[in-house]
Amino acid sequence: MRPQRLVQGNEACAHAALYAGCNFYAGYPITPSSEVMEILAQEMPRRGRVFIQMEDEIASISAIIGAAWGGARVLTATSGPGFSLMQEGLGYAAITETPCVIVNCQRWGPSTGQPTKGAQGDVLQAIWGTHGDHPVIVLTASAVRDVFDMTVRAFNLAEEYRVPVVLLMDEMVAHMRENIDWPEPGEIPVFERRKPADPATFKPFGGDEFVPFGTGARFHVTGLAHGPEGFAVADENAARELKRMVGKIRDNVLKLTMVDRYRLDDATIALVAYGITSRPAQSAVDLLRDQGIKAGLLSLKTLWPFPDDAVREVARRVETIVVPELNLGQLVREIERSAAGMCGVIHVGRVDGHLLTPTQIAQGALQQEAVRA
Amino acid sequence: MSEDYRRFLRLNQLPHVWCPGCGNGMIVKSLLEAINELRLDQDRVVVVSGIGCSGRTPFVLDFNTMHTTHGRAIAFATGIKLANPELHVIVVMGDGDASAIGGNHFIHACRRNLDLTALVFNNGIYGLTGGQLAPTTPMGKRSTTSLGGSIEPAFDLVRLALGAGAAFVARTTSFDHKQCTSLIKRAISHHGFGVVDVLTSCPTYFGRMNDVAEPYDMVHYLRDTSAPAHDSACDHGPPPDTSLLPTGIFRDEERPDYAVLYRQKIAAATSERRAS
Ligand SMILES: Cc1ncc(C[n+]2csc(CCOP(=O)(O)OP(=O)(O)O)c2C)c(N)n1
Ligand code: SF4
Numbered sequence: 165m166r167p168q169r170l171v172q173g174n175e176a177c178a179h180a181a182l183y184a185g186c187n188f189y190a191g192y193p194i195t196p197s198s199e200v201m202e203i204l205a206q207e208m209p210r211r212g213r214v215f216i217q218m219e220d221e222i223a224s225i226s227a228i229i230g231a232a233w234g235g236a237r238v239l240t241a242t243s244g245p246g247f248s249l250m251q252e253g254l255g256y257a258a259i260t261e262t263p264c265v266i267v268n269c270q271r272w273g274p275s276t277g278q279p280t281k282g283a284q285g286d287v288l289q290a291i292w293g294t295h296g297d298h299p300v301i302v303l304t305a306s307a308v309r310d311v312f313d314m315t316v317r318a319f320n321l322a323e324e325y326r327v328p329v330v331l332l333m334d335e336m337v338a339h340m341r342e343n344i345d346w347p348e349p350g351e352i353p354v355f356e357r358r359k360p361a362d363p364a365t366f367k368p369f370g371g372d373e374f375v376p377f378g379t380g381a382r383f384h385v386t387g388l389a390h391g392p393e394g395f396a397v398a399d400e401n402a403a404r405e406l407k408r409m410v411g412k413i414r415d416n417v418l419k420l421t422m423v424d425r426y427r428l429d430d431a432t433i434a435l436v437a438y439g440i441t442s443r444p445a446q447s448a449v450d451l452l453r454d455q456g457i458k459a460g461l462l463s464l465k466t467l468w469p470f471p472d473d474a475v476r477e478v479a480r481r482v483e484t485i486v487v488p489e490l491n492l493g494q495l496v497r498e499i500e501r502s503a504a505g506m507c508g509v510i511h512v513g514r515v516d517g518h519l520l521t522p523t524q525i526a527q528g529a530l531q532q533e534a535v536r537a
Numbered sequence: 538m539s540e541d542y543r544r545f546l547r548l549n550q551l552p553h554v555w556c557p558g559c560g561n562g563m564i565v566k567s568l569l570e571a572i573n574e575l576r577l578d579q580d581r582v583v584v585v586s587g588i589g590c591s592g593r594t595p596f597v598l599d600f601n602t603m604h605t606t607h608g609r610a611i612a613f614a615t616g617i618k619l620a621n622p623e624l625h626v627i628v629v630m631g632d633g634d635a636s637a638i639g640g641n642h643f644i645h646a647c648r649r650n651l652d653l654t655a656l657v658f659n660n661g662i663y664g665l666t667g668g669q670l671a672p673t674t675p676m677g678k679r680s681t682t683s684l685g686g687s688i689e690p691a692f693d694l695v696r697l698a699l700g701a702g703a704a705f706v707a708r709t710t711s712f713d714h715k716q717c718t719s720l721i722k723r724a725i726s727h728h729g730f731g732v733v734d735v736l737t738s739c740p741t742y743f744g745r746m747n748d749v750a751e752p753y754d755m756v757h758y759l760r761d762t763s764a765p766a767h768d769s770a771c772d773h774g775p776p777p778d779t780s781l782l783p784t785g786i787f788r789d790e791e792r793p794d795y796a797v798l799y800r801q802k803i804a805a806a807t808s809e810r811r812a813s
């Protein structure tokens with residue numbers, strides 16, 4: 165029989181990082197992400213890998229970026245207040261095309277907010293939080309096994325595209341315990357860093373290969389606008405580099421899109437959800453179906469680059485899209501933009517620190533039905 | 538025989554951006570002399586900087602180089618060194634970089650004692666942004682944000698580093714080139730976190746704001762406001778209280794650095810894992 169384990173979301177995240185070959189973790193404790201760090205504090209030295217607790221989150225993200233250029237596969241985990249501090253480093257990782265993974269177990273904000281209450285309030289910050297146009301990949305997870313898979317995926321994409329990848333969890337999925345099939349080594353593919361044939365002539369930017377410091381290439385890394393050699397550029401050269409960096413994510417949106425579809429084939433109402441909210445949304449679909457309403461669910465696992473095609477394809481076929489989120493309306497704006505008037509889009513938000521229930525989501529959808537009838 | 542230091546320079550990145558008379562070039566010369574005398578493998582040297590005039594140092598150096606964000610160079614360097622302990626990681630920072638925005642990283646690095654060398658290019662002012670007050674601007678001195686003279690006491694970076702627990706702490710000036718080279722060399726050879734506070738001249742801002750605008754006068758100002766307190770060969774102790782800023786070595790302690798202790802932790806954890 166396959167090995168099963170009853171684990172918490174944060175535990176799955178930490179073990180998935182080990183599975184993905186993460187060998188450097190730097191972090192600063194914060195609820196509700198601390199278990200990731202506590203587990204890695206134990207497990208990393210046991211495997212001869214590096215764990216360090218830094219003095220704050222700015223130091224943590226800076227340290228993982230440094231470690232990536234030192235040759236490591238790197239992770240940090242945090243929550244809202246720490247994620248805000250990490251925006252500086254996130255921008256640096258983006259412009260220096262540094263593979264790194266940042267886990268944000270979202271909690272109710274702004275500011276200290278409600279440390280032990282979950283939310284989905286950091287979605288736009290994860291996409292746009294650091295200044296300037298920049299490349300980033302944002303993923304979510306809605307179940308404990310999903311956390312495992314998406315964490316490994318986050319490492320793979322960080323390496324493949326040489327970008328920071330943000331995995332948006334939330335307090336609920338972080339602290340939820342579920343019995344999961346424990347992946348065997350080799351079961352989930354782990355992407356190996358692409359190495360240039362000749363490190364000595366390696367150009368640090370502009371390609372998808374990567375060599376760390378100390379291999380003989382002797383290059384320059386900077387947060388200033390730079391060309392392929394790493395030295396400062398301006399004007400149209402700066403524009404070209406920025407477009408290339410943003411383009412490597414934007415142009416690969418189809419490859420990067422990960423969605424789950426549930427009972428969508430004949431649906432007239434589509435719920436579009438992500439993260440923990442996909443769970444009650446799926447039950448809401450069943451509730452609505454029991455009442456004879458043709459509902460379905462599109463569950464987004466990739467939030468950025470935004471899966472436009474997947475949403476558009478649904479918008480074309482349904483009368484209404486319902487977007488349940490644990491915020492006052494964030495991803496719904498992207499969804500409205502994608503739907504572009506092809507169907508109605510309504511938002512069902514909840515911000516009291518509790519999960520939306522299937523009934524609340526179904527009711528939100530039904531009200532819309534009533535308006536239309 | 539005189540050495541040809543051009544092999545350490547990225548000649549295609551010259552000229553550098555520093556003003557005529559800036560002390561930074563002298564510190565870089567000392568750094569290259571130290572690296573040369575220690576025969577460090579060029580491929581294994583990493584120079585990490587923050588943001589500032591001082592932050593421009595790595596651009597022209599033919600090592601592995603990283604120009605990070607303002608104040609965070611030490612945190613980046615911590616990651617580099619722990620990921621690959623074989624590398625010689627040298628951090629160059631401005632005084633604002635190291636003790637204002639990066640003050641937290643600085644004191645924790647002193648406490649943590651990872652084997653890094655931290656050079657502070659201490660011109661007592663914010664150079665790159667145009668001459669504003671720094672935490673190191675001496676009381677009474679003028680800057681573009683303290684035109685009437687600073688009313689804040691300045692940080693003494695040596696005392697700060699000593700108080701925070703740094704294992705090697707020294708101060709020198711870009712005026713005293715020999716001492717500068719020898720102390721940087723000592724800091725690099727030291728196992729653990731080594732700090733060298735290098736007082737340096739910024740004629741453009743500190744000088745113009747404080748009546749020492751001529752580069753030559755600015756160098757004399759450095760000479761006349763500092764004094765060797767300790768012969769770098771002899772021992773040490775806290776800086777004496779004089780109106781002159783003492784130079785020399787104020788602590789030189791060999792104790793297991795962070796990487797050594799971490800390796801012990803790995804050894805304990807792996808044997809425990811094997812036993813279980
Ligand atoms: C987060 C952030 N805040 C402010 C700045 C603007 N800034 C650049 S360099 C600098 C200070 C420069 O002074 P110092 O660190 O002493 O270095 P110097 O230029 O004198 O070598 C400041 C405030 C910045 N780059 N980043
Ligand atoms: S402004 Fe001052 S510190 Fe900056 S390059 Fe000019 S002289 Fe040097």
